[in-house]
Amino acid sequence: MFDNLSNRLTSSLDRIRGRAKLTEDNIQEVLREVRMALLEADVALPVVKDFIAAVKARAIGTEVSKSLSPGQVFLKIVKQELESVMGQANDGLNLRVARPAIILLAGLQGAGKTTSAAKLAKYLKEREKKSVSVVSADIYRPAAIKQLETLAGEVGVDFIPSDLSQKPIDIVNNAIDYAKKAHKDVLIIDTAGRLAIDDEMMAEIKALHAAVNPIETLFVVDAMTGQDAANTAKAFGDVLPLTGVILTKTDGDARGGAALSVRHITGKPIKFLGVGEKTDALEPFHPDRLASRILGMGDMLSLIEEAEQKIDKDKAEKLAGKLKKGKGFDLEDFKEQLQQMKNMGGMSSMLDKLPGMGQLGNIQDKVNDKMFVQMEALINSMTPAERRNPDVINGSRKKRISTGAGLQIQDLNRLLKQHKQMQKMMKKFSAKGGMQKMMRGLGGMMPGGFPGGGGFPK
Template sequence: MAFEGLSERLQGAMTKIGKKGRITEADLKEMMREVRLALLEADVNFRVVKDFVKKVNERALGSDVLESLSPAQQVVKIVNEELTELMGGEQEPFLFSKKPPTVVMMVGLQGAGKTTTAGKLANYMKKRENKRPLLAAADVYRPAAIDQLQTIGKQLDFPVYQKGVEANPVAIAEEAVEEARMTGRDLVIIDTAGRLHVDELLMTELKNIKAAVQPDEILFTVDAMTGQDAVNVAKAFNEQLGITGVILTKLDGDTRGGSALSIRSVTGKPIKFTGQGEKLDDIEPFYPDRMASRILGMGDMLTLIERAQQDYDEVKAQEMADKIRENTFDFNDFIDQMDQVSNMGPIEDILKMIPGMSNWPGIDQVKVDPKDMAHMKAIVLSMTPEERENPEILSQSRRRRIAKGSARSLQEVNRMIKQFNESRKMMNKMSKGNFDGMEGLLGNGPKGKLGQLAMKQMSRKMGKKKKRKKR
């Protein structure tokens, strides 16, 4: 998971200072040393680290923070705000053309995931913005790129404009835009060629495509795992082409995340999207404030809510809530819940979006193997319809039959049924407002200092959104 090391170090520094009732300048100095080391270890640009630490230190010392009633919360708030500012402050909107089609140039080095990201972006724009995309295969030097884009287009049911490997990339881009105008497509995403390094031939071709189609967005796609090299390459592309934004791919991998924290400061260009998985819907808009909250262990409730709204059927959700309240939640509902939650992404990532959950002891060790979920599903599907609807009738003889039918052990079947019954009891309690024991379970959870701060910030942001809507 991206930022894991950085997140752990920063949260450790915040927690240490949070245990003290009063904070001295020496405490602050020690914390800033930890923050500096954490950022450098995450491969954040040295100058960026220096400026960041200086700003946080000046704000903490110069605004009576140390004399306040809650100095630890004030320092956490300052670090959160400066981290947000470091990554761009506010989310930068996608630039749509007033006169369709909107033209997007995807640029970057070979191997960064540019072609797949072109498909992900097209899919996102169709689902979220109701756009009708056309993909253009302008990478004529790598035949596999054309085939890959056509495969993606087929999967998503989008047309792909291609002229083979002998055609001129500039002509392909121009003709694709014209094709979109004639066929009523309001978004053209051009997959351009990449190289293993920045060279003059590549840049000349990209400049010619830019001059020919006048793109609304030039999105530089970069692998987040390349660290500081990503920042240097982004800087080179920006100087030559004038990129409008960055897409960070493989942010779900074992990356230190330094590029995400450095790119905005070094290039002045915003990160607009992040790719966080292999599926064609694994792309998200980049929100600096939400990412800062995740890094500091404050969760990311807004993204969690958006994912739930996108992936959950509202009618089903209400039916499920009623069943939980009435304690009639059965194994059929369990399967439905499992499928819907799986669509939102890895469960361990979802847990960390809940404010304060990243401070729950052992949360980093929580890993849900997709195979385990498949095994649970096999157990449920080996039950008769009557057994799924009435878990109370599952006698030992029935359980032995289910174990044979699902090719799982009797112990595994017993354990799963026990966990299901315990979960059902807990959900029923929580639906009635009984949270006894939950605070102990969550440790420094929503009622902890970091959780409270995160919830306050979320309330403020939701309030601002409502005000904007009223206007």
């Protein structure tokens, strides 16, 4: 996420990070580079101007000159101003109303409104423990109603039927009546999008909003449209009393212009980030955490929260108990760990949140989730006895396993080597003070300058 911006900013700021003394000249030089990085990331010009002015005013003042480590203070100022541009703190949903709390989603066609409705429903159901209903008032796109019904079934929330012959206002009024009678905590309304902003669309969504009077009106916008996302959000905000923004497709956005422009231009907070296609790929927006990720400092809090939500605790405890008893870490266990990592969005998503990953160059390119598919295929091609005791895998068995998985023998050799490294790491983890040892061991499995070699398949 935002790789281009992150790489440009970290390389510019690295040169000033360790300086014992900062002058107006070297601050100006770095700020010029930061300005170019932001403009290339498609951040809106007014946002860039205000950001640079704020950093410069603080950096040239006494805040830096009186510090024992001016380079570190300068970096801290940049981080704080990034947070300020994006909104300071997480701005959650306001659901403190009589049931049902109504959430209206608006936006252009193709921004991901319907998927976001399902993701938000799943988030509220699982994390906020709310009973949720969803309804589609999109009578212009025939597949929209069916799509929402399918997604609602996937995430296990109540879908309220609607059809193309109904008027949007009638659909939502019926849905509100149903949600009240069913004592639902939240009703999410998916509205129609258009290919572009037009008077007819704005008049319709304005009338719908007036009839519904939702507690939350969220604008759903595609992050990959850059500063246009902020401009479109402003156009909607001029017509509707928006309460916040859901920024979608951020996992495919290497620039970051939308995230850094939306709050400044619209005055509305980003409340959620869409970080993938799966229904659990929705994250509450934390400006401080995103600023850390942009500056290569990682986001361990989000990683820990994600682990708590998505890792199967029973399986983790079972493995811990097995290791404690001195039983080996076999390939069945290894496969289980691969699946747990997939549940957390894959290795690239995890690396994105680890500190210092930006300094490792193209590690994200080397570590892709295709390798997990290959590893699982190889393990699935083995017999239960081979998985429990990989030492029995000789030449003829290797040929059979790799052929069965549709891969090469060298792919299998690589898997077996990585399993050995993971085995050693798990022994350290189960020993006293194991977490630090485990992190060092994990480093041994990484490509690009980590100790221990091993490497991932390309």
